[in-house]
Amino acid sequence: MPWLRMLAASAVSTVLIGASAVTTAAAPDHRGVRDSVHTAGRVKAAGDVLQYSWPGVYFEGRVRGTGVGVVLDDPAADYDVQVDGATVATLVTPGRTTHWVRGLREGVHTVRLVKRNDTPWSTSSFGGFVAAPGGAVLARPAARSRQIEFIGDSLTVGYGNLSTSRDCDSEQLRRTTNADVSYGALTARGLDADYQINAYSGQGMVRNYNGGSPEVNYRTFYDRALLNVPGDVWHNPGTWRPGLVVVHLGTNDFSTPVNPGEPWTEESLAAAYRSAYSGFLEKLRKRYGAATTILAVGTGPFAGHVEHVVRERNSAGDRRVRTWPLDTTGLDHAGCHWHYSARDHRLLADRLTAFLADLPIRW
Known part of the structure; x- marks a missing residue:
């Protein structure tokens, strides 16, 4: 791709x-x-x-x-x-x-x-x-009993998913991006769950797209409510207790070759990614407790690294961390810049929903 x-x-x-x-x-x-x-x-x-x-x-x-x-x-x-x-x-x-x-x-x-x-x-x-x-x-609608948090990059945002062409200028990209028809939103609504889409285009676990903005990465922003306010922290009002957290980070870390001047080799990047991923999962576990199921998405060049981290977590006794090997068969990648199309997001929502049906999630 x-x-x-x-x-x-x-x-x-x-x-x-x-x-x-x-x-x-x-x-x-x-x-x-x-x-x-x-x-x-x-x-x-x-x-x-x-x-x-x-x-x-x-x-x-x-x-x-x-x-x-x-x-x-x-x-x-x-x-x-x-x-x-x-x-x-x-x-x-x-x-x-x-x-x-x-x-x-x-x-x-x-x-x-x-x-x-x-x-x-x-x-x-x-x-x-x-x-x-x-x-x-009138009085506000009641909250749903199920909650899902989606963590990711542009693929989770729904980047250019309504576009009719892969070649998009910035105007077309903004007008054709719709997180409300992303695989996360579709999955959550199908399960009658409230959800958060905490996704940031271009960000990686340790390395951003093409090595850009090396002073930050996704983890820099995860705790914020206001992304453009350095040091901002979102304070959970106590009502956000997701039974499921889906982590889909790694595409930007590995989708482009390491450029001259970047502080990485292929080996050191892979090692740093696995270490940061493990630490991020530990952070999620401490934040949400032992009952929350954490689903780590693996696909393409980073699938093996995700599986490695999940095996380590399982071996350490955390059995509620699972891997979802995202199946890209049949996807057309017809969104802006070869991202998932709206059709792709529907297919992925169906596949994720079927996968979740076999998990012992404590809603």
């Missing part, structure tokens, strides 16, 4: 796809955003908004009436707005706005907002859902 490219960051103008007006005259429900929406993502309260950075973060609410407003401040990311299970609008870099969905039948409606792409250089802000005049924001 040709080398995978890192996600480029640049600003674009605001575009609205979908039939609905956009205004700026609205305020969040008086009870506060956190009390009126359900989210499983890594968010931080900042006054009357929730801030976040990771892709695939979603917010769910319930509204009575004929319209619902979505309060946002985001100059970089794209969103889907879903009402009663159907996507009614796609917001492209909406900026600071309230997007209104009007003309709903009178009654109670579920509304879901989901961040489609990864914008690690920017902080996103959500100010809640608001009801049209005469309506009301």
